Amino acid sequence: MINKSKICYILTSLLAVLAAVGIIYSFKFISIGIQGHQIDKFVKHAGYYQLNQIESQSEDGSFTAILSWVKGKKEKELNSSPVVKDLRVTFKVDANDECQFKITDLSNSRFHLPENEPYPFTKQRFSKKQQEFNLFETEISQVGQKFYFELRRKSTKEIIFSTKNFPIYFTDKYIEVTTQMKDSMIFGLGDRRTDFLLKSGKYSLWTRDAADIDNGTPGKEIYGFHPMYLRRDIVNNQFQVTLFRNYYGMQVDYEQNSHLTYKVIGGNIDFKFFISDSNPENSIKLYHNYINGWILHPFWSSGFHQCRWGYKNSDMLMDVWNNYNKYEIPFDSLWTDIDYMYKYQDFTIDFERFNITQMQQIYNLSDPNGVHWSSIVDVGIALDSDAAEKGLEMNVFIQSAKTNQSLIGKVWPGKTYFPDFNHPNSTEFWYDGLKNLSSYGISQDGIWIDMNEFSNFVPGELVPSESLVEKIKSFFAIDQPALPFNPLGIYFSNQNSIFKIQLNNQINMFQLIYEGLQRIDHKTLSLDSKHYSGYDQGILYNSSNGYIPTQYDFHNLNGFGEGIATYKAAQKLGKKLTFILSRSTAVGSGRYVQHWNGDGYSTWEYMKLSIPSIMNFNMYGIPFNGDDICGLMGDATAEVCARWQQLGSLYPFSRNHNNNDAPSQEPYVFKDHPYVLSSTIKTLNVRYQLLKFYYHLFVKANGLGTIFRPLFWSFSNDDNAYTYETQFMVGDYLMAAPVVQPGNAIKQSTHSCVYIPKGESFYNFYDYTEYKEGEHCYEVPFDSVLPLYIKSGKIVHIQDKQKVLRSRFLDNTFTLMIVLDENNYSSGSMLTIDDYNRDENIISNCIQNYNCVIDLFAQGKLNENNLFQVELRIQQEKQNTTYQIILIDKLIVIGAKANGKSYQKTINLNTNPWIIDRNDLQFNFSFQI
Template identity: 30%
Template sequence: MAIIRCLNTFAVLTCVLLIIVYEDNTICVAFSPSKERQHSSNISYRIIKAQKYSHNVSTVPRDQCGIAVERRIDCARDRSLSRAECESRGCCYLPLPQSGLRGPPWCFYTVFYPGYKMGPMLPTERGHRAILTRSAPSYLPRDIHTLQLDVMAETQDRLHLTLKDPTSPRYEVPFVKSQSKGHKSMENPLYDVDFQPEPFGFSVRRKSNGRVLLNTTIGPLLFADQYLQLSTSLASSTVSGLGEHYTPITLDLDWSSVSLWNRDMAPHRSANLYGSHPFFLVQEGDGQAHGVFLLNSNAMEVFMQPAPALTWVTIGGILDFFIFLGPSPQSVIQQYQEVIGYPMMPPYWSLGFHLCRWGYTSTNITRTVVQLMRQAKIPLDVQWNDLDYADQRRVFTFDPQRFGDLPQMVEDFHQLGMKYVLILDPGISSASPPGSYKPFDDGLKKGVFINNSTGQILIGKVWPGPTAFPDFTNPTTQDWWMDWIKDFYNKVPVDGLWIDMNEPSNFVQGSVDGCPDSELEKPPYTPGVIGGQLNSGTLCVSAQQYLSNHYNLHNLYGLTEAIATHRALLKVKKTRPFVLSRSSFPGLGRFSAHWTGDVRSDWEQLRFSIPAVLLFGLYGIPLVGADVCGFGGDTNEELCVRWTQLGAFYPFMRNHNDRPNAPQEPYVFSQRAQDAMRMVINLRYSLLPFLYTLFHHAHTSASTVARPLFLQFPTDPDCRSIDRQFLWGSSLLISPVLEQGAVEVMAYLPPGTWYSLHNGQTYYSKGQYIVFPASLDTIIVHVRERSIIPQQAPALTTAISRKNPFTLTVGLSVGNLAKGELFWDDGESLDTFERGDYSYLLFFAEESYVVSKPIKLNGSLDGLVLGEVRVFGVQTPPTAVWANGQKVPDFSYRLDTKVLTVAGLELPMTAKITIQWS
């Protein structure tokens, strides 16, 4: 293989173009920047000469099949092929001993399988462009002969490549727009790019060490009307992402695959679930990481193999790749969210405890639940109702008998300082007599519903019976949705909306009238989705929407509904919207929270809820949680206590239960279980100032909230796949009990000093597993050295707790250093950070003092005081303590744990505070 090195500035403006055509037809392209652009970084790439041969199978040399088994790229994804059929595609056929349901392919592409040929690369306004052509058609139906390659070096750490048909426009994903977050330098780019002109392929290298991150020359580029395929090698086998699936934090690359097609499906293995996130992050093994995002909303399947390598297959749209160079895992996530948008800032109350059940069948029952929670003195911020409230299960209504006083009940909850949320499904009942259900009549008049392929309203079936489905890509539908939310809000002043069943879910296949026999409904290749057909459990994919057909837009349905619902709540409430969506796609975090769907009440689902929550943090949806104690099936006391302890550290905490199951509200269990649940929910409430500050950073800088250990400790090999523990930010390490009957936890402590949040016990770790006792009333939580955690005395609601005294928990380093911060505002107004309407405090510790220093004040902290300071790791017993120069009589020191506690303070948070000891 001959290699010719070239330079390419990827200059946006004018440049001098040099094209060299060698005798063997290898093309080298170089760009020399004009003087005004010579400050731009130089991105080097190489043009790689590839061996050529005829597409005729009889001329394929034997050495073209000499590919290591783990590197074989399957040439028969669409169906099983005989030897003759395989070889007629120009592929190799080498059977292997049968090894179960999955394994290396028998029919696979040759080393240099014929594909596209790249022409010269020319400058464009955004980067550079080349035309790719096929010398002969592939075996795919409706093969696309000519492709346009656009290469855009958007920032020093982000590369953007697209492949599309230049002659006929194809569907491209709307709504997910690049979000500019300040000036991003192009100086010293982190990557170089190589191109193989024929057969076309590219690779991306990390400039600092030459590591090849992606190499698409390992398999052919295929691009037909309903089949797009691209393979790439991977820099490591440690890969996370490609959700939503029931998986550990790292994917199985042993001849596995995942399908991305939003589906109403209770979480279980090997199933496409509620959301689609075609993004993955690779840990490279030395602390560095990179990410890849394919912006494509069509059904797709991603095949993984132990080479390591993977193959993208999608059945529509274009290939639109973003490559993020990190180099740290956390910076990869930030770069990804610069493209899909940073998460919304949640209202403070949404971080409290939420309680719901499908089966609260009246306002009397719902009121009783709240009353019993308060009697048990267990915090509860948000009471929910499932579909029980709706008259004949029709949204925008409430049952006049069972929920006749719903408006008054909501007002009563508001008087208690609580909030109220109810479910809002997208399916609009179409079976009511004309004039009896105005949302449908009005929608019919305005043309807001999805149509079938013949232009008639598509009718499916969900909870109210026959239903029509709003088309949220239609601006008229968005206005209609807003009008009906406003109409309902004027009667029932809800505080948030829960949008469920929005994959969209359908109880009949496609529609009540079936679906047409077409290549949209039955494409040449269907990814491995539950039910085997794209319209299984959802709408006919040939259905027509405002922007395109459902075949292209299906995976965006939940996102478009979330956008419309968020917009409506902005209009009617004029405070921060709270929306909870089951279906998801990249960009949802800008508008909505998410929960992990209909999890079962069992120990396995408890355990796998951790990677589920952590992965959604990587996807830019930090306000996420699983149904505490499980949704389906009967829980038991031990499971519910342990799930409540874990759920207290989900960013979003809701106990939600299905109708036929045993009750699981905290007050139904024994006094011992109630005490354990109350204790951990109170712990959560005490930590809400810290959690709220983490969400501020997620909103403003794409920092993660619930964080896998590898994001914080990327150079520690022991952290790469840990998903039984997790962090809040960089400072709190949570190690829950995940097995029935366990009374201890083996937890990994990364190198450094860690303190028990419970009592300040010190652990000096070299990076090791330690066994901690964990009785039923205990969850193991550690504070990392150098951290200061702002806390607040808990209460039954955040409306009360936000007025209580603060506590600072300080974890000193060996050098007696620590720092922390607090972001504080009114908890619900719009754009407080953007408008500068907030308070910000910096905390730091040095030697023998702790300081709270206001950096910015807006009045939100007026009247609030610091009541207590706990300092972990004070090696010398103090003899005296001073607060702002005044001697403090109320302090204690434990010699065994080396914890100094200064209590009884009433120091205004709006002034500088100094606590000193000697």
């Protein structure tokens, strides 16, 4: 509970002290509007919205209506955020499984994002748009009554969204809307590091540079902005997705099996609903279609990556490269963090420390040992750099409302400007910078855009002429615009918390620190800073009424805008399939970038929570995602690093990344614990065996749906499956049960378990042992591979005939692992292309025409004389498939059922491999039981 009198007492005392020592000579203390408090007085006595009239109704169930505010008898006006008195409600049926509920001011003049590219928008899909075919039904209050809206699933009457018995507040800078949440579990509402099943709590949504774990306390969100959730109706086991299409900062108060409340600092009430069935993947695909899908990454980026902030010169890069080659550790890319830059300035290389000849040797892909160069580009542009000079000429930087000049912040190179990615010149400016990096004889194959929340080492901005009094006034006036609510929360963390003053008279800097008070512009830009406001040339937004968009409007879109600019620049630089690793993302970012989970610590908890984070980003539409293997910060122990390497071997994006201040954690540095190196090599060999299988899942999905999934995704009827959050599925084929807790250091082993869902059976990937439903426990040595299982009834194609250290050396020859179910049947799919390394080959055959996928069907039966016969059929998924030559030179049949027993058989076809080069092929083979 916030003690307001305590705050006032402390602040009054503080100002009195400052006045007493002569720092402040006069200060008229009337009231201090601390973020998060003004709204409390308003809602205590606030009135309500009444349904005034129905404007229109359509046969498909769509309608519009007018609401009017009925003022409460003791209502206290919010001076900084007056109530919007009249509103328009719109309910629109977009398809029989997709609809939109929206509340705006009557003229729809408030800042909102358009419903077209690059933002999510409704696609025209075949749908019988009559009310009788809708999967949903609605109910609203009667004219003259207090307004409410309810959306239900027609078949089960489950409530999907309902404001009945909950208030709606719509003021200029504070909106509140609540929905019922009975008999449900939800997943999402990110970006945050927490369990996959969302627990009761208060969750902020505001992009931040932070490495927090979120326990339901406000202000613990991290880099991205994804106000969507997947909801499961527990009673009927049905799924749907709700997106709150509002990009302003917000806090979501969630009480399990009760309600969910949005508290937002601007915009409109705008919800999109995607309603499917008992398969969560179907709802997610509807959502991904709306947010414009996700892009395919180049094949090489599926390989393993090594990175560190702390490779301070090219000699250190050479040492890492040589050691990886010496120990035969598979990897495809060696990254450079900010170390490689000249004075940390973007688009530069410090040639005194980084010898270009050495770098050209490492990144020479014509050399069998050569790897891809991936490097970081921060968003802050150093004031004394060539890029800053060009940016000022092009007028592309965000403008300060205080100075009417380019806003100045502070990041790694010191004082910096920040590009305004809404400015029409910003894309060309960004392209020119990235092109400069390609002029040194090496090329960025992977582009890493970081600090793009935007992260700033000072709150708001640096204003050299601002007096100390103005700094104090600015702090307690909150930010401009003054906000009645702080979505980052305000609270007393303990009884002894105090305010502290930090003064530096030489530079006239002032900073107020309080443990329970976090400014909303903490480590980012001033909210009143200005963006481009042209009428028709804005990259992200065009002002139709002269409105000048600010960071207040754009903050959660910063990373989104930079992602688009980087994507366009990469394409202009000739990259066909782009690999752009972005820390900050928003709804729809997957159309342009990939992602990793950001900064974390080298602990068991952070390793464990990487799994739900990757699952979340698969839901958010950025499935090529991973975590810093072994952790970025802190001292990674040998055991943590070994287990993390095992887990990370099946991350979609797999990279070991370390911090400048932490000890080295490359797999070969743990000399006293050789199991780290041996385990890493073994588990990465498995990754490379599966690399083309893994990649084919991305190609087959065609930009919609998930790849790295929770266990319940495939077994939604099994309530137990929801409790095993560290097990995960790769597609619908493989299940992993990583070890994410410490073991016995003496025995160098960990007691671990795997859960097999009800009615299912899985087979160990390595020794083909069958596991039926229930929990199975075993010892997993530290020197081990990731516990991995194949689902019964699936065909998985692998490449296990040679040890490959680079993805580009994988050939077109495969082993089929045919895992038969109880009926001796299995199915799978694979690609028909023979060269995954040429982007043009993938694009022309797999993306543009989507015609490079074949389906495999195997049926086995026991014939006379105990001869088990298998028929394998090949069938194209679409017409006119392009067939390049694929070879099958080994078969591993697992789970052949005969005489009440299960059998395995390996058949080598080396001398006469099967050739897949056309449609409707059939292969037959048999073996003796």
